Amino acid sequence: MAGGGSFLVALLKRGAPAIASATSELPDEIADPAPMHALRRISRMSGPIDPTERDTLLLRATRYVVLIPLGFRLLAVPGQFGVFVFQHGVTGLVPVGVFTLLSVLLNLVGFRWMFRSAPFRGRDAGKLLAVDLVFTVLSPLVLALTVPVEAYFDALAVSSAHLFGEVGLLTLALGVPTGLVFGLAAFPLRMLANWLNTGRFHLGPALSTFSALLVEMFLATAALLLTGLGTRLALAYGTRNGRLAERAQQHRMLHDTVLQTLEAMALSDTPNATSNAEERLVEMQRLARAQAMEIRQTIESAASERAEAGARPLGEKLATLAAEMARDGLRAQLVVAELDDDTLSEVRQIAIRDAVREAMRNTMKHSGTDRVVVRVEERDGGIAVITRDHGSGFSAADHPAGFGISESITARLAEVGGTSLVESGLAGGGTRVTLWVPF
Incomplete structure (x- = not known):
């Protein structure tokens, strides 16, 4: 630490401009949610800083x-x-x-x-x-x-x-x-x-x-x-919660990409799969190659990917997703009401798209059907996206929500102020997932 000093001393000596150094040398103990004596926490907050680190936005x-x-x-x-x-x-x-x-x-x-x-x-x-x-x-x-x-x-x-x-x-x-x-x-x-x-x-x-x-x-x-x-x-x-959010995002990425691909590879060995070993090997290579490309794009060009996605409204994002799922064998019927593209922020659009992807993959893996309907409409001061299939469904008592529902759907929507509802065993069979985010 170059020219270290106490944050409290710097604050008293230099006034409000010293707060611009508050981002440096933040020990994890400050944000520890466990009970701590007030004077001890204040002592940690008043501890060493690097005065050469100055956050310009915080300074202003x-x-x-x-x-x-x-x-x-x-x-x-x-x-x-x-x-x-x-x-x-x-x-x-x-x-x-x-x-x-x-x-x-x-x-x-x-x-x-x-x-x-x-x-x-x-x-x-x-x-x-x-x-x-x-x-x-x-x-x-x-x-x-x-x-x-x-x-x-x-x-x-x-x-x-x-x-x-x-x-x-x-x-x-x-x-x-x-x-x-x-x-x-x-x-x-x-x-x-x-x-x-x-x-x-x-x-x-x-x-x-x-x-x-x-x-x-x-x-x-x-x-x-x-x-x-x-x-x-x-x-x-904020730093602690940001780290937790980043870790949750990484877990979702692994679940929604690598894990899904591995499960698809495993499912390809079912009785309905081709018995030709060479064709199966080619299919495995295709899945692995596609997955490697997706992970590389996520790691190296996430910012540019979001910028490109931001140029498309929600309806187009979901249409692209439907085409992606069609390549994996799931036929999706997309019904989109007339929406104002500017009413929903890009962050919420991406959260909706990724949650719908997880719901459609669950349909593909568990429902026993290759058809799903995705409907987009305005509802209660926000946008609702409903995915519905007429597959076998499941019992919530026998099959509690796993990572896919709790994190890739529910938690992802909650982070942008939205909600999700998963219903199964409906009249006519099947499962309905209702996603909602506010404008």
């Missing part, structure tokens, strides 16, 4: 935490200004009103800049932060020189709302040391403002403001810690 996303102090100032400064007007009327109204207007404009510019679609640029952000900091430092001095003495301390309360937001902003964006330094510098700044207006330093009001600043910095630090550690914990759980 975590900067939005500064919207919290910006939003606070948008509410607090006009609210405090309303209190000032209620107490003093037109006395000192112009300078305090101008300050309030400028404060609101600065925060609106900050919101607009954070929400714009252009790429995030740290240098521009630094310039905006510098302008905001200069305004925060100079405004109490200007108010001290322009507001009458009788309204001065209430006017200062309006600028204090902006000051508190500044401390939170610096703590979240640049880290606790920066926020603390500014908070300490605010104490003599307020004493200077008091002296400019009243001729006295007024230690008590300055200490009161400084105490409030410390409270604000504590809250900002707590928000920073919760955001950072929560993000790291969520990433650890």
Whole structure:
């Protein structure tokens, strides 16, 4: 690990940008679902990171935490200004009103800049932060020189709302040391403002403001810690669940490809199969060659395969699947209602196609029939695909769901928000599999 350090230390020193390193050095123990003492889990989340690893998307996303102090100032400064007007009327109204207007404009510019679609640029952000900091430092001095003495301390309360937001902003964006330094510098700044207006330093009001600043910095630090550690914990759980999902996908691929081919090879030795050894060998070679090509495409060009598949709507995917199954001896009648191709995402279309493939292979292996009907229709705010055969069927009590139904069908649909229902022993015999996914 190059230049390793503690995630907690980096978070406190650098602020929200340090969260961009939260993806590095994630121990599996963080996401262990087994009960663990809270302090031990926090200790693991606060452990070593590689600061050279920085996730760009995460870096951009975590900067939005500064919207919290910006939003606070948008509410607090006009609210405090309303209190000032209620107490003093037109006395000192112009300078305090101008300050309030400028404060609101600065925060609106900050919101607009954070929400714009252009790429995030740290240098521009630094310039905006510098302008905001200069305004925060100079405004109490200007108010001290322009507001009458009788309204001065209430006017200062309006600028204090902006000051508190500044401390939170610096703590979240640049880290606790920066926020603390500014908070300490605010104490003599307020004493200077008091002296400019009243001729006295007024230690008590300055200490009161400084105490409030410390409270604000504590809250900002707590928000920073919760955001950072929560993000790291969520990433650890996401990584763990992603690994489990990838493993399940690999198991499905093995079940739906290699295992199916091996079973087809075994079934070719039934009494109904040809007794010509040479023909059987050729058939075995054909199955093995086709299977090798399919696995190679899955491993080496999965991304391009998905992109090509994305160009075809669900009806065409199922038609291609029906042609594929016809080569293996299963005749499928496809009935597709008129559908809007854009209503179903590509991920859900692929999940439906692969689940239908598994259902059709089950028909081919277990039903004793070589015919199946596949019907596609809109239903209950989604797409339903029903496969129905009139084969021998099965009893759920005697034959509980195996991997093919539980993983290749049920789990695959559940991952995209869908459901599946397998019914057998129906009137007229056979099995019906109903797959449904939402739009």
